[in-house]
């Protein structure tokens with residue numbers, strides 16, 4: 301998917317919501333455990349009732365790898381289901397990869413070379429440098445999303461460490477990585493909890509899309525993310541996982557997930573109207 305297509309979907313749906321499919325077998329409603337593939341059944345239901353409110357889904361591969369081969373099968377079915385039924389959705393493999401070039405080539409094949417799991421993007425940890433990213437960039441219309449300033453406390457350990465030049469380490473990563481690909485192929489993860497940094501970040505990368513996780517359960521605030529992060533083509537995909545998919549643990553989970561997604565979408569529509577002036 302191109303940047304232009306993504307923006308068109310945002311305008312059409314009046315939403316820049318990405319729903320995180322962090323599906324944990326221990327958290328899904330018990331009545332689903334009788335199903336042949338409970339994880340897929342849960343995802344399918346959540347997708348069907350939320351797809352009109354979002355433009356992207358982000359399955360976090362850890363949740364599927366955690367249950368072994370059966371989890372990988374559920375993941376494959378989930379991605380295939382989205383692609384077949386809701387082809388306009390942007391699908392992110394939240395796999396947080398990155399290794400020496402020769403190994404990254406294999407990681408890139410694992411996400412971008414299979415018709416069954418037709419992802420649009422992958423999250424990558426950039427701290428191993430350029431050769432760990434390059435193999436992902438040879439796929440046309442596929443995106444890399446670099447983890448630059450994450451939402452967790454540990455971001456202070458290295459990303460917010462000050463270099464001898466006076467900049468934060470994450471700022472160096474932002475500067476350097478822009479020479480590897482354009483804003484048509486690269487996005488950055490900036491945690492919603494790092495909103496104070498957004499104004500400066502936008503000075504360095506005014507045009508890039510940002511994937512912003514951390515609203516809801518982690519305490520980030522959508523209003524401020526929108527205020528400081530939106531650019532002329534939106535430039536934001538704001539993720540919410542637990543707040544939506546575990547809005548309720550009973551048989552009414554689908555209704556609750558749908559309501560939660562709708563609530564976020566209507567707030568997003570307000571910000572799109574406030575900050576983007578379409579002709």
Ligand SMILES: O=C(O)c1cc(=O)[nH]c(=O)n1[C@@H]1O[C@H](COP(=O)(O)O)[C@@H](O)[C@H]1O
Pocket residue numbers: 320322360394423447449450451452489490491513514515516517518539540541542543
């Ligand atoms: O790359 C990510 O998506 C990510 C980066 C980051 O800095 N913080 C972060 O929470 N995430 C992911 O975003 C999702 C957040 O989930 P919730 O806190 O439940 O909305 C999880 O899948 C995290 O792994």
